[in-house]
Amino acid sequence: MGQDVDSSDIDEDPTPREWLEERKKIGMRPGLDVTYSMLARLGMPQMSFPCVHVAGTNGKGTTCVYVANTLTLAGKKTGLFTSPHLCRVEERIRIDGRPISSKQLDKAIHAVRTMSLQEPVLQPTYFETLFLAAMICFRAENVQRAVIEAGLGGRLDATRCCYADFTILTEISLEHTEILGDKLELIAKEKAAIARPGTRMLAKWPYNPDVMTVIEEATTKGCGYWWRGDRLAMVGFENANEPFRKIGSGLGDGQTIPYGVFDGIMTMQMDNAILGHAAAWFLLPIDPGVPPLHDVMERTLWPGRMQEISGPKGVELLLDCAHNPSGLEKMVNELTLRKQREERAGRPFSPSAIVIGTTKQKDLSVFVHPIVELISEMGNPMVVVTQPSEGRLAPVESDDLADEIRLQYPEARIQVRPNIHVALNTAVEEAVDSAAHSFIDGVSGSVWCFGSVHLIGGLLTILGQDNDEALSTMKWKEDDVIGDRDTMKP
Numbered sequence: 001m002g003q004d005v006d007s008s009d010i011d012e013d014p015t016p017r018e019w020l021e022e023r024k025k026i027g028m029r030p031g032l033d034v035t036y037s038m039l040a041r042l043g044m045p046q047m048s049f050p051c052v053h054v055a056g057t058n059g060k061g062t063t064c065v066y067v068a069n070t071l072t073l074a075g076k077k078t079g080l081f082t083s084p085h086l087c088r089v090e091e092r093i094r095i096d097g098r099p100i101s102s103k104q105l106d107k108a109i110h111a112v113r114t115m116s117l118q119e120p121v122l123q124p125t126y127f128e129t130l131f132l133a134a135m136i137c138f139r140a141e142n143v144q145r146a147v148i149e150a151g152l153g154g155r156l157d158a159t160r161c162c163y164a165d166f167t168i169l170t171e172i173s174l175e176h177t178e179i180l181g182d183k184l185e186l187i188a189k190e191k192a193a194i195a196r197p198g199t200r201m202l203a204k205w206p207y208n209p210d211v212m213t214v215i216e217e218a219t220t221k222g223c224g225y226w227w228r229g230d231r232l233a234m235v236g237f238e239n240a241n242e243p244f245r246k247i248g249s250g251l252g253d254g255q256t257i258p259y260g261v262f263d264g265i266m267t268m269q270m271d272n273a274i275l276g277h278a279a280a281w282f283l284l285p286i287d288p289g290v291p292p293l294h295d296v297m298e299r300t301l302w303p304g305r306m307q308e309i310s311g312p313k314g315v316e317l318l319l320d321c322a323h324n325p326s327g328l329e330k331m332v333n334e335l336t337l338r339k340q341r342e343e344r345a346g347r348p349f350s351p352s353a354i355v356i357g358t359t360k361q362k363d364l365s366v367f368v369h370p371i372v373e374l375i376s377e378m379g380n381p382m383v384v385v386t387q388p389s390e391g392r393l394a395p396v397e398s399d400d401l402a403d404e405i406r407l408q409y410p411e412a413r414i415q416v417r418p419n420i421h422v423a424l425n426t427a428v429e430e431a432v433d434s435a436a437h438s439f440i441d442g443v444s445g446s447v448w449c450f451g452s453v454h455l456i457g458g459l460l461t462i463l464g465q466d467n468d469e470a471l472s473t474m475k476w477k478e479d480d481v482i483g484d485r486d487t488m489k490p
Helices: 007-012 016-026 033-041 060-073 102-116 126-140 184-192 209-218 268-283 293-299 325-344 364-377 398-408 420-436 453-462
Strands: 051-055 078-081 093-095 145-149 164-169 200-204 224-228 233-236 307-310 316-320 353-357 382-385 413-416 446-451
Touching: 016 102, 016 126, 033 102, 033 126, 051 060, 060 078, 060 145, 060 164, 060 268, 060 293, 078 126, 093 126, 102 126, 126 145, 164 268, 184 209, 200 209, 200 268, 224 268, 268 293, 268 325, 316 453, 325 364, 325 446, 353 364, 353 398, 353 420, 353 453, 364 398, 382 398, 382 420, 398 413, 420 446, 420 453, 446 453
Parallel strands: 051 145, 051 164, 078 145, 164 200, 200 224, 316 446, 353 382, 353 446, 382 413
Antiparallel strands: 078 093, 224 233, 307 316
């Protein structure tokens, strides 16, 4: 999985960030032994607060954000741990939506390093180090609850060491098959292992009987609930075969959740937002209750996930880090639905250009297929193919990605720009030119950017969207006071 780090390297007393970067040499190492040992040396910080532990293939980060923001708006000081980061590593650890400061992170990493040097010397991975740092920061900040996104799988992921009294499973699809298994039920077994005995789990309805069985077997009887996004309802595992039975507040049968913001089109964000918001009905007391979903959605920003911002020269940008085939398929379906809805209202909805780049894929042809569907559906806009400049996985060379798109869609209008800054400028110029020649008044042109997390992070940095405010998951107001806390104070 990885390699050992020469213990002599740590005698040079590196800075916290240098030591953190050294952790990348270890690579990926499934298992809990090092994390548990490090937590013990650190005084078991994870036991200072209960957690919501979230696993899944797609949508787990979004779900985490909506759980956390719902709790924050209900007055609970809430920690949030997600991965990977877009622009800055501090994003992985947030409190009430804000990334922690560089000083806070450095202090936590220093504590992890100090404890790792005790005999016997331990070598936590990059991911383990940041999870440990999150536990330290959350304890120091006296959070009342934390929301933790699993990294890879669940059973052997470092986050499995958190003290969770509630778990959530989002959509499950094929991913990391060389580690998690090559069948959905094997992957489901790894992820469902986040379930704790006697605690409740809320799982997204999988539409696969084998996966359903695996998840149900991992959960204590009477503690599992399916989330049916198609019905806006929760149903207990034991009632899964009944045609319709709502459990809205978690207080009893027949109670429903009022989701007035639903307009008939279940977008990816909406589905995951409702899943996260629904979990809060189990976690918050009846009084004062759960903040309305509409309020939570208005205040939530999840950078790089179907994010719309104004770019250079007034061009509207849509950025989404869908980076695997299942995520891309859902994104394409959502954009197709939006196009139909907008055009029925007499509003054009298609990009002038698409920027795409990705890291290594198991099967590039499968990855490209939904992209080709999108290009065709949107009227063959220019496609600017680029590649992310950093990341754990090597990028797919832009020429190789362009060749695969041409193979599947020979009519594609492709420009290859390996440098992401140049790629963005090329796409923006195409949008400006398209708007200038449009017969429709008020059309400013738009650019859609998809692919690797590191590609989207690089674009956000270029656009100046890498500061604390832009990377916060909560839109705060100057006079915000949540509960008895002035959350605007640093």
